Amino acid sequence: xYSNDKxxxxxxxxxxxxxxxxxxxxxAIQTGIxxxxxxxxxxxxxxxxxxxxxxxxxxATAGKVYALSNYHGVPAPLMxxxxxxxxxxxxxxxxxxxxxxxxxxxxxxxxxxGLATRFSxxxxxxxxxxxxxxxxxxxxxxxxxxxGIHIVMIVMGLALAKYNKFAILHxx
Amino acid sequence: xxxxxxxxxxxxxxNFDLPKLSRRDFLTKSTLGAGLVLGAPSILKAKAAxxxxxxxxxxxxxCGKQHEVLFNAMVNIPGIRYVAACDIMKAxxxxxxxxxxxxxxxGIERYLNAQEMLDxxxxxxxxxxxxxxxHAPHTIMALEAGCHxxxxxxxxxxxxxxxxxxxxxxxTGKLCQIGHQRRSNPRYRYALNELIQKENLCGQIINVNxxxxxxxxxxxxxxxxxxxxxxxxxxxxxxxxxGADHKLSEEELRHRFLNWRFYTSLSGxxxxxLGAHQIDIFNWFLGAQPKSVMASGGRSYxxxxxxxxxxxxxxxxxxPQGNARAFYQVLTTTxxxxxxxxxxxxxxxxxxxxxREAYTKIFKxxxxxxxxxxxxxxxxxxxxxxxxxxAGGADAIASYESAPPDEYALPGGLSKQPHTxxxxxxYAAVRxxxxxxxxxxxxxxxxxxxxxxxxxxxxxxxxxxxxxxxHT
Numbered sequence: 001x002y003s004n005d006k007x008x009x010x011x012x013x014x015x016x017x018x019x020x021x022x023x024x025x026x027x028a029i030q031t032g033i034x035x036x037x038x039x040x041x042x043x044x045x046x047x048x049x050x051x052x053x054x055x056x057x058x059x060a061t062a063g064k065v066y067a068l069s070n071y072h073g074v075p076a077p078l079m080x081x082x083x084x085x086x087x088x089x090x091x092x093x094x095x096x097x098x099x100x101x102x103x104x105x106x107x108x109x110x111x112x113x114g115l116a117t118r119f120s121x122x123x124x125x126x127x128x129x130x131x132x133x134x135x136x137x138x139x140x141x142x143x144x145x146x147x148g149i150h151i152v153m154i155v156m157g158l159a160l161a162k163y164n165k166f167a168i169l170h171x172x
Numbered sequence: 173x174x175x176x177x178x179x180x181x182x183x184x185x186x187n188f189d190l191p192k193l194s195r196r197d198f199l200t201k202s203t204l205g206a207g208l209v210l211g212a213p214s215i216l217k218a219k220a221a222x223x224x225x226x227x228x229x230x231x232x233x234x235c236g237k238q239h240e241v242l243f244n245a246m247v248n249i250p251g252i253r254y255v256a257a258c259d260i261m262k263a264x265x266x267x268x269x270x271x272x273x274x275x276x277x278x279g280i281e282r283y284l285n286a287q288e289m290l291d292x293x294x295x296x297x298x299x300x301x302x303x304x305x306x307h308a309p310h311t312i313m314a315l316e317a318g319c320h321x322x323x324x325x326x327x328x329x330x331x332x333x334x335x336x337x338x339x340x341x342x343x344t345g346k347l348c349q350i351g352h353q354r355r356s357n358p359r360y361r362y363a364l365n366e367l368i369q370k371e372n373l374c375g376q377i378i379n380v381n382x383x384x385x386x387x388x389x390x391x392x393x394x395x396x397x398x399x400x401x402x403x404x405x406x407x408x409x410x411x412x413x414x415g416a417d418h419k420l421s422e423e424e425l426r427h428r429f430l431n432w433r434f435y436t437s438l439s440g441x442x443x444x445x446l447g448a449h450q451i452d453i454f455n456w457f458l459g460a461q462p463k464s465v466m467a468s469g470g471r472s473y474x475x476x477x478x479x480x481x482x483x484x485x486x487x488x489x490x491x492p493q494g495n496a497r498a499f500y501q502v503l504t505t506t507x508x509x510x511x512x513x514x515x516x517x518x519x520x521x522x523x524x525x526x527x528r529e530a531y532t533k534i535f536k537x538x539x540x541x542x543x544x545x546x547x548x549x550x551x552x553x554x555x556x557x558x559x560x561x562x563a564g565g566a567d568a569i570a571s572y573e574s575a576p577p578d579e580y581a582l583p584g585g586l587s588k589q590p591h592t593x594x595x596x597x598x599y600a601a602v603r604x605x606x607x608x609x610x611x612x613x614x615x616x617x618x619x620x621x622x623x624x625x626x627x628x629x630x631x632x633x634x635x636x637x638x639x640x641x642x643h644t
Binding site: 043045046047048049050053055056057058059060 | 358359361362365366551552553582583584585586587593
């Protein structure tokens with residue numbers, strides 16, 4: 001309970017909890033933001049003998065841009081694989097595709113700010129578990145292992161919750 | 173009425189009260205500085221109809237696949253007002269109308285007959301993208317109607333037809349651009365002017381090699397719902413029965429309408445359809461017409477087609493640098509072998525150039541002057557890609573093999589669709605701001621040898637060109 005967690009006084013564990021919060025928050029926020037990333041080709045005039053060429057030759061350089069129109073909750077190459085999985089309903093995949101990015105960003109922010117840290121960690125754990133479920137189905141064992149490490153970190157965060165400082169809302 | 177055979181314009185269409193000479197003259201005269209006075213009434217009327225007075229008023233003759241390629245290549249070019257389109261197939265004109273309406277939010281006039289469109293509409297420029305055997309008649313009627321013309325290549329299915337287009341261009345004084353779009357492509361112009369001519373990058377070009385290898389899947393018969401195709405009497409009226417030895421059924425006529433490229437009376441076949449683009453580049457880059465052609469072709473797979481499904485030919489040139497031979501093959505049964513490109517092979521380097529950048533590569537011979545090539549890279553004229561990798565290995569016969577060439581690339585590419593620069597050049601010429609990069613006379617100089625490839629393959633004889641073969 002909240003009352004039992006008050007004033008734990010171990011600097012090392014407090015900093016450990018803070019580090020975990022930062023890591024997991026950045027991981028979630030940036031993963032969510034990257035779902036809005038895309039590539040934009042930028043054409044620049046080719047320079048010959050120190051001057052722009054007169055033919056109209058251009059050199060295309062691809063630059064990374066972020067835009068709402070680039071959003072893909074589930075990466076396109078995986079979408080087809082998930083769609084072919086009988087245990088994943090089509091309607092569910094559509095919803096998941098729509099909300100995954102925003103959910104990761106929101107949970108990352110709540111964890112970063114310390115808003116209901118324990119529930120944020122728990123919900124984040126559920127999200128990573130759901131991702132694990134999908135990756136098991138499409139036999140992405142490396143991804144499953146990687147998510148397993150995330151889950152261990154979340155459990156560590158929950159175990160250290162009583163050392164949670166610098167939080168806006170300690171309750172929940 | 174869906175199609176305006178009545179000629180009655182929609183409110184959004186341009187008005188028909190414009191003085192006959194005003195708009196076209198305005199385009200030229202305004203660039204000369206005199207148009208503001210002479211063209212004033214037409215400026216006012218054109219503006220009243222909703223378009224800037226100096227917009228080029230464009231019509232389309234032929235609204236099939238090639239028209240779509242052209243239209244998609246020009247939709248971003250400013251200063252164009254699309255006025256009318258014509259095709260003997262209603263559905264195609266409807267598609268063109270919809271494409272323009274959705275893109276520009278105004279309608280165009282629709283016709284089933286080109287002469288009627290030219291009689292009724294005030295057009296500055298006309299794009300001809302009809303079957304080859306209609307290129308000359310449509311181009312000539314548009315030129316004679318006072319329009320500048322952009323006509324797809326080949327100029328015609330016969331050299332006589334192509335010559336009649338040059339005559340009409342000269343007679344009318346109008347512009348006639350032929351759709352050899354590589355002639356306006358910055359990459360091709362750069363490779364020729366800067367690398368071959370100024371820097372003599374290839375040394376003496378002794379061999380040229382070109383090909384267009386297209387997969388069987390892309391060479392199948394085109395089919396369509398019969399209900400949307402023109403009726404037999406319309407197809408007969410428009411000459412799709414040409415060269416037939418019996419009265420054609422509606423099904424046969426419709427097959428000819430959709431697949432005119434297979435018929436000798438309607439087109440020049442693959443060597444004309446695909447080869448013309450590339451043999452044009454041979455002649456342009458070498459600065460010469462060939463002095464002879466030998467060829468072989470076969471109906472090796474499509475046995476019921478009138479044209480050869482694959483053709484190989486060799487042109488012999490006397491260029492300003494010396495003698496050279498050019499081999500060209502067009503295959504319609506495989507896409508393997510590297511796609512489509514033209515390769516200019518010289519004593520010091522080779523330029524493989526293609527409309528597709530992925531097929532474009534430049535190679536330095538091992539004996540070429542390293543310092544010269546390094547200097548070109550430093551100046552930005554070339555990009556170094558990779559050093560040549562020696563074959564080695566147990567199967568290499570070292571004494572027979574030359575050192576592998578280093579690989580380079582052009583310093584840049586084209587950020588537009590391949591046809592766009594050629595269309596831009598046409599519009600600039602209409603405005604008096606540029607010279608056509610491929611007018612009908614220059615196109616015919618280049619195309620003339622191509623008309624003799626099929627006869628050479630049929631006769632299995634070398635054709636030594638005379639003035640009679642090649643004159644424009």
